[in-house]
Every structure is written in structure tokens, then in C-alpha cells.
Amino acid sequence: MNATALPAAEDSRELRDARADRRFRRLVTAAGLFVLVSLAAAALSMLWGGRAAFEKFGIGFLWRDAWDPVQEDFGALVPIYGTVITSLLALLIAVPVSFGIAMFLTEIAPRWLRGPIGAAIELLAGIPSIIYGMWGLFVLVPFLSTHVYPWVNDNLGELPLVGALFSGPPLGLGMGTAGLVLAIMIIPFISSVMREVFLTVPTRLKESAYALGSTTTEVVWDVVLPYTRSAVIGGIFLGLGRALGETMAVTFVLGNAHRLTPSLLEPGNSIAATIANEFAEAYSPMYLSSLIALGFVLFIVTFVVLAIARLMLRQLAKREGY
Template identity: 55%
Template sequence: MTPQELRLKRQALQDMVFRGSTRFFAFLVLALLAAIILSLIHGAWPSIQAFGIGFITGSDWNPVTEQFGGWNSIRGTLLSSFIALLIGIPVSFGIAIFLTELSPAWLRRPLGIAIELLAGVPSIIFGMWGLFIFAPWFADNVQPWLTEHTAGIPMIGWLFQGPPMGIGMFTAGLILSVMIIPYIASVMRDVFEVVPPMLKESAYGLGCTTWEVVWNVVLPYTRHGVIGGVMLGLGRALGETMAVTFVIGNSHKAIESLFDPGTSIAATLANEFTEATGTLHTASLINLGLLLFLITFVVLVLSKLLLLKLQRGEGAHS
């Protein structure tokens, strides 16, 4: 066998090993995902048998009488994440636009590094800061003002009523927004920087303002990346545990305003899992974990479908 044939045979063997190893790791990820789902279903099965679909809609959570319903935790998870996105997306968008379009060159790098470092702060630090620093200040200065100035406004006034305790659903959403801003802003900044300068310069040459360039050139070019950054922030908000546990109030009662204490799935698991007594209590907590997994999965599927729809729309437009 000639050296050329030996080299080709060795390359073919290397390609076969590479394809086999990548296929193995791809299926390993799917196997791990299936194993997680099956283990959650197995652990939650006593709760599923006892409560069925009523576990999702039920609001009672009483370990003494072994009556468990996850609706208050589910609602708290979705509501706090929605508040975080409602605040975090505009702020992140403004940060990304400032860093890519308006900031002086000498400030872009240090400010960008500072924002990325904020993403590395442990969540328990955010929780401690929120409980001991932010919540008392919020209760003394912001909550009374919001209650006074929104009273009587239809559809809004009831959201900001109640005693100014500092902790509660709204505070949890604010802390979550601070935590997800670095993730969304960093992704937006990175995708905004890949826009070809020629496109922006052409728009400026036609007399467009900075806002018109951003809205009509930058965003359409990078909307897939922007949506991906938002989904990354949403995933962080849905699964956040310690920071939310510190400031949400950890109450399973139904909330009447955003200032009332509530709970989330992650906070309930953090508070009760180590102290759960009885098979049904433990199974109900695992059932909550299964629901959180399903909520995250549904969010990712919907985001993927949205991206596919946008891609089809671009094809039809072209």
C-alpha cells in the first residue's frame, strides 16, 4: 500500500470516528433530557395520581392536610418573569444602542465589560441586596408614591395598592430585571455590532436620524439575535431561585396587588424541599419542578416557532 493510500485510509478512519463521536454526544444529550423527564414524572407520580390536572388550577397549599395546588406558584413564576421582561427589555435595548451607536469610543469597552461582569454576580448577592438595601428604600420612597399617584386610575390603580412592605411580587420582578439586563444587553450589543457599516452609513447618507437607522436598519437585520437574547433572559428569570426567594415574600395566598407577597415555583422548591415530610408533599414539589420544566420547554418551542415564522416571512418578502 502506497503512502498516499495509507494517508487516505487514515483520514477516512478519522472521519468515521469524528462522525460517530458527534452522533454519540448528540444522542447522549437527548438521552439525558429523556432521563430527566422520566425521573421527574416518576417522582411526581403520587401527586399526579392524587390531584391530576387539578394540581395546576388548585390554589390550596397545606402540608398539614396534604392538599396541594400549584397555581399560586405558577402564577408567581410567570408574573415575576413578565415584570422582569417588561422592565429589562427596554433598558437592555437602550444600553445596547448606546454602546453601539452613541457612546464615545473610549467608554464602550469599559462600560461593556462592566455590564458583562454584572452577569457574574451570584444570585444570592442580588437577593441579599434586595432584601436588606432595596426593599426598605422601596417601601419608604417608591411604594407610597405609586399607591398615591395610581389610585383611581382604571385597570392600573389596583395593581399598586396595599401596605408598603418592600418585599412582594413587584420587588421580585424588579430584582429579576436587574439580573437579566446584562444577558439581554450583551446579546443585543453583539448582534448590533455585526450589522454591516455600509447599511447604516447609507441610511445616514439619506438623512435618517439615529433612531430611524436603529428601527429601520439595525433591528430588522438583527431581530433573530434580539429574540434569542430575550429568550435567554426569560429562561434566566423563569428558573431564578435564591434572589426571588429573598424578596418575593414566600406566601401561597392569592395576591390582590403587585405589592402583596407571593411565591414562585423555584422559591417554593428552595423553601420546602429539604423539609418536606410525607410522600405526597415531596411528590407535589417534584410536580412543581416538572411544571417548571414544561413551562421552560413551551417558551423555547414558541420562540423557535416565532423565529421560523419570521424566516418564512423574509422568504416570502424576497
């Protein structure tokens, strides 16, 4: 009797485990599909909200530089230009600094110093963006307008080819200031990712390189970077995605002038700043539709950037044999 009951109990337990496994698979599948549904719903809702602007201006909405609420004449070129320029400038500043921070923490800094600096980076990552914007407006803008931008305009504004980038009135507000604030914001994210991936490099690889007479610089360039290249690129694009969508910090220091200018010293505009500043003032359906259309454009720009990152990482993985 006991011999008969034992297999029955085992069969019942296997059935319960199978049912529990099926429920778990359905649950995690639903969680994964929820991400896709949310992404599609956000994109379609913005596309539907901006349909009036796209119907009136067509695809030309993307390269029109007009923005006249009175005449209901709108275009996305100036906000797109400001978004891309400030984000690329932030990346240009943040990547070398983040790389230096990560290298210092993993290869050079003594153990007693790594903890405090690592904690400081995490604290910087947790500061709300509006705090960065207020700091930029009340501290950084006066400093730059008084001590930095006048020198930049006088000494770099007359250079051939690149002089137009550095010429203009030293207002302090502008795309250069916005790029600098964005760089300070994304440095904690990029440096944290770099530090974590640098720590994954096997110690034996680095010790072998040092044993062969390599310097710290040679170990970094010949061992650490090739081993972590894919993850480093992913962290950089993560910071770029954060910079593209930043709103409040940029709104404080960008100047919010809807004009197309090559100068980094002059005020400009971005997609997020335009939406934040003017959404409450959108008094006509076309005005509101144009702002929602800008949100859809920002969604597409961010999606394209992240898609390019995924393609680059996939190509690197194929090249490395994974």
C-alpha cells in the same frame, strides 16, 4: 519500486483519514444525543417523582390554589402565577433598558467609553444570584417600602382597572420587588446579546442610510432592527428563560406567601422559591411528590416558552426568505 510504494502510502493515509473522520462523526453525534438523553432523563425523573401528586390531584393540580401540608392538599396555581408574573414584569423592565444599553454602546458611545461599560455588563452577568437576592433584601426592600411603595399605593392604587395591581401594604417584599431584581439580573444577558447582534449589521448599510439623510433613530428602526430582528427576539427569550428558573434572588425578596393576589406590592410565591424553601421540610411522601411535581411543571413552562421562541424565529426566518 518507489512508484509502487507511493500509491500504497497514499491509500493507507486515505484509510486512516476515513477512520479518523468516522470516529469524529461518532463522537460529535454522541455529544448531540447526550443533550437529548439528559433532557429526557431530567423530565422523566421529575415526572416519576411527582407521580403520586398527579395520581391524587390529576391535571387539576395545575389550577388548584391550595397548599396545605398538614392536610396534604396541594396545587400549583399560586407558584405558577407568581413565576409567570414576576418573569413578565422583569421582561417588561429589562427589554427597553437592554435595548438602550445596546444602542448606546453600538451607535452613540465614544470608543473610550464602550470598553468600560461593556466590561461592567459582563461583570454584572457574572455576579451570583444569591448576591442579588441579599442586595435586594437589605438595600432595595427598605428603600422601596419607605420611599416608593407608599407613593404607589396612595397615587396609583385608586386608578380604575389597574388600581388592584398597585394597592397594598408597603412591605417592600412582593412580586414587584422580585420582578425588579429579576430585571436587573437579566439585563446583562439581553443587552450583551443585543450588542453583539447589532455589531453584525454591515457598516455600509448604516452609512448609506446616514448618507441619505437618516437620523440615528431612523437608522436604528429602519436598518438595525429589521436586520437583527430574529437574533434580538432570541436574546429576549433567553433572558425570559433565565428569569423563569431563578431561585435564590427571588426567594429573598418575593415574600414566600402562598396566596393568590393581583397586587404587585404584596408577597407571593414562585415555583423555584417554593421548592427551595420547603424541600428540606417535606416530611411526607405526598409533600415531597408535590414539590417534585412543581419542578416538572417549571420544566414544562420553560420548555413551552423556548419552543414558542423557536417557532417565532422560524416564522421570521421564512418571512425573511432564509
